[in-house]
Amino acid sequence: MQRILFIPSLVILLLAIVRPAAGQKGNDQFLISIYSPPPATFINDEQYQLMKAAHIDYILNIGPGVTTDKAGNLKTLDMALKHGLKVYVYDARINGNNDSIKALVGDYKAHPALAGYYITDEPDSGRLQKAIDIHKLVTALDNKGDAYVNHLPDWAVPGYEAFLERWINGVGKENLNYLAYDNYPYKRKQSLEKTYFNNLNIIRTMGLKYQIKTSSCLQSFGMYFSGVEELRRPNPDEMRMNVYSNLAYGVKNAVWYPYWSTIRHGDVITMSPCIVDTNGTKTxxxxxxxxxxxxxxxxxxxxxxxxxxxxxxxxxxxxxGTTHPPENFLWKVLDKGADVILSHMVNPKTGKEYIMVVNKSFKVPKQFTFQLKNTFKKVMEISQTTGKPVKSTFDRSTHQLKAAFLPGEGKLYELSE
Structure with a gap:
């Protein structure tokens, strides 16, 4: 099931008036995007102020009630420009012949609120070459606008890594802003998608191999098939774990699916209220x-x-797809049975090291004690309110650090020897 039909599978760029050049554009901002923006009848200041207040950067202009013709996309672009947002346009002509696609790009490429073009969602092996061809054409027609394709999760495509490499090599890594995919973790009966971390790791390693930033969808919905729950609506703690686990695996663009609620998809599929309900009210x-x-x-x-x-x-x-840290790892967890994610991060330009720790429990707050390599003389925590390094609880005499974590919460530490 493709999001072009506004149904998620079970199975994005500087915010500026001047658009950067395409292909590994050197984005130096972490960007937050949404699927399913306010529909055509709710394109107004109130709704766009809500999005801006929630730190949204980019809109993927596809979803229930979204008008996908030229007039509809331009209306969204104009409102986005007014509120400092950018838009990936979705225009049905993207599925037409080359002349249709050329006309489409010509209609939008000069708009200052354009982020790029929504190409397709979750192509399988049979549809991948068409997605490659359209992506290459759009990139050739507009070397400043991004061309966005979101990929299936690992469990939906045989030979997943080869599939992703076919995509990357087909379009050229220099023409990709992000390697994007979705894999929604919160399933029925309080279970977690069993390939969730494996998929994150595949995308992480593929991004490192080809030096492409990665993008992942975050779950903000629940879904029922014929009245049977298949994906549960996440609570705030579950949303938190979804966020920080993605950050720990190096994701550089978070894409919430969806923002606007759609309760029904025909007679079979029912979805829960999402971030904003069908009346434009915050949930x-x-x-x-x-x-x-x-x-x-x-x-x-x-x-x-x-x-x-x-x-x-x-x-x-x-x-x-997960492994325990090696015995000589620079950051050890002293608490017996502690269930955490430890991500060793490095700035490739400066060589500076960081550790991100995530409480993997999305149900219980935890306090952990960490033993650090004795060569570290200073450990700063990156503030989640200012983005600046602040003093941590690191004890230089013992080389230990203690910290409390909310369910699913992560913390980022800067290490200095």
């Missing part, structure tokens, strides 16, 4: 959504420059 998820986005924007000032070189998991049991 209970808006406040945590805003807080988490604010934290991402502040941490992102540092994270945008870092590579997640190593990611490890502690705990008594491991998920698919």
């Amino acid at each position: 209970d998820l808006y406040a945590p959504f805003k807080v988490l986005n604010g934290a991402m924007k502040q941490l992102g000032k540092t994270l945008i420059h870092l590579d997640a070189q190593e990611v490890y998991h502690t705990g008594d049991s491991l998920w698919i």
